[in-house]
Amino acid sequence: MALYTAAASVLAGLERREGALKTLVYKSRFQNIKQLYALVSETLRYSPVLDSIMAGACLLKAEKKLSPHLAKVLVYDLLFGKGLKCGGRWKVLVQKHRARLQAELARLKVRKKVSCNEDLLAPTESGNKASQVPRYVRVNTLKTCMDDVVDYFKRQGYSYLGRASRMEELSSLSGKQFFLDPHLPELLVFPSQTDFHENRLYITGHIILQDKASCLPAFLLSPPLGSQVIDACAAPGNKTSHLAAILKNKGQIFAFDLDPKRLATMSTMLVRAGVTCCELASEDFLAVDPTDPKFSNVSYILLDPSCSGSGMVNRQAGESTPSMERLRALAAFQRKALGHALRFPALRRLVYSTCSVEKEENEAVVWDVLQEHGPVFRLVNVLPSWPHRGLATFPGAECCLRACPTATLTNGFFVAVLERQLEHNGQGSCSAPPIKAEVDGGEGRGPCATRKKRRKKGPCVQ
Known part of the structure; x- marks a missing residue:
């Protein structure tokens, strides 16, 4: 039994x-x-x-x-x-x-x-799609560093090929070869069938097995050290541990999830990963009061709400395309969650992401919410060299990122980054400090390394 x-x-x-x-x-x-x-x-x-x-x-x-x-x-x-x-x-x-x-x-x-x-x-093409996606390994900088992990794998007989110069190189990996990812500075890339579940570094939390697309939300949120952050729908916790690593445990993460079983699993994983700056709450994010003094300094929010999961290449093989009825129900919840997140008074930057490829859960949700909050928040044009952009369903949708097995060698994913405009802080004045727009992440620097000019009109910060 x-x-x-x-x-x-x-x-x-x-x-x-x-x-x-x-x-x-x-x-x-x-x-x-x-x-x-x-x-x-x-x-x-x-x-x-x-x-x-x-x-x-x-x-x-x-x-x-x-x-x-x-x-x-x-x-x-x-x-x-x-x-x-x-x-x-x-x-x-x-x-x-x-x-x-x-x-x-x-x-x-x-x-x-x-x-x-x-x-x-x-x-089905799911098997072929899964075979196209490499094995991504995020180095957990709370417990180790990139050089030590690379040296470890070299001692295990792997050949390190350095930083990949373009995404296409990742599909050529074979045997015991591995690259440093061209976009994310703490991500290693191995051939798709490489299994690390019994590897000592995985068991001890020194490495996290996380798809590249799933690493984008925390990477693009990029909260500075000391920030207060909300992870609105946090379980199973990979993104939460990534946020903690970016913060170097110097700050505070409020992580919410309604399912106590998922939170219990997440708690175990966070302990293994060395996360000490996170406060878990078995609570519906929509029930959290944005005006609660406890969250008055929350300036960064990661929102990865429940979705159809239609972008997961190895999830429930043979599962049919989600029905329009289900998509409408999910999109209604997603719009409500995104609108709720934008009501936190000190919020300066938010990442909205899904592991769905359906426009109803992605561009349509972002556009609907921007209609209400557009004067205060605008999209940021992130990672300009990323090859797969948002569907052209509204002006500025190209600011969003999409991911898929063929174009980006990842699971299907969607990411949008919203920032409060300079003239709008929590009280409607212009006292908020300047916010940097995203550029391509290079080795040894975060994604907010260069300041860029903003367009005066349109929903997208260029």
């Missing part, structure tokens, strides 16, 4: 965006990692097929004690796997419905005009 409950827990973690598949499998502490990984991977691969079969057999209506994730794992092993060799009382529950489940599988094959199980799987 432990195998199936562990697999169901990993599936639930993926749905809650608590981490990548391998990360969650290793965190499960299940004894046979390979067995668990194989079961979850194959269940994900057959996920749309299993949904159809379970719906047709009315399994969840008949067995209300079964969670959807546990049911999916059990039905996979019954119909496509090893035939429920374990499972205890859950096995007994599902076995009662074997005939109906098998009949639904047979009917599905007839409808699809196929004869074997593999032919039920819809063609």
Whole structure:
């Protein structure tokens, strides 16, 4: 029974965006990692097929004690796997419905005009996309430094190729080669299949396994030392630990998440990463009062709200495109969260990001909120050399960043940076100090190294 409950827990973690598949499998502490990984991977691969079969057999209506994730794992092993060799009382529950489940599988094959199980799987590019994305390793500067990590990997037999001069070089990596990323100064890049989950540096928190696109929000927020920062939807915590590293633990991060289980996992990760400047709260960010004196000095906010996750190349293989109904519901929440964040009186800079590729959750949300807050906040044109920009759905949308496997060799992602205009501080005067616009990040410097002129008109600071 432990195998199936562990697999169901990993599936639930993926749905809650608590981490990548391998990360969650290793965190499960299940004894046979390979067995668990194989079961979850194959269940994900057959996920749309299993949904159809379970719906047709009315399994969840008949067995209300079964969670959807546990049911999916059990039905996979019954119909496509090893035939429920374990499972205890859950096995007994599902076995009662074997005939109906098998009949639904047979009917599905007839409808699809196929004869074997593999032919039920819809063609997908997710596997190809995942293979295009390298393994990114963020050096955790709270516990170590870049030179020491590079030397460590050299001693492990890896060949260090220096800083990549262009993004295309990253796709040529093979074997035990690695680059320093061309954009982010603390990010190393390895071939896509490189696995560090059992590496000593990962276990001790000296390195963080984090996709490059996911590193962009904290990098572009770039709060100065001593800043007070809000991470509005913080779990599972990789971005929070990145913010702490940028602050060098000299400042304060208020991290909010409504799910106490996600926060508990996050707390463990932050301790391992050496984060000491973070205050966790199991609280809905929308319920936080921007006028609370506790947050009167919060000047930087990172908002990475719940989204469809449509940009994650290795998330729930075969998952269908989110419905328009779901996108509208998510976008309504995202607009509300972004508008709420912009009401903090001392706010000077905010990063809004999603791991979605849907314009309804990205450009449309930013544009709608700018209509209300545009006189006070404007977009910043970040990383001008970044090849993939926001969709041209409104004037200045090119200031935003997009990411995808083909253009940037990352997961699908969206980032927008908003800054308070100089003439608007919390009291409507112009006493706020100048804010620097983003330029390309070079080695040994942050992303706010050079001051640029601002256009007087339009939503975008050039």
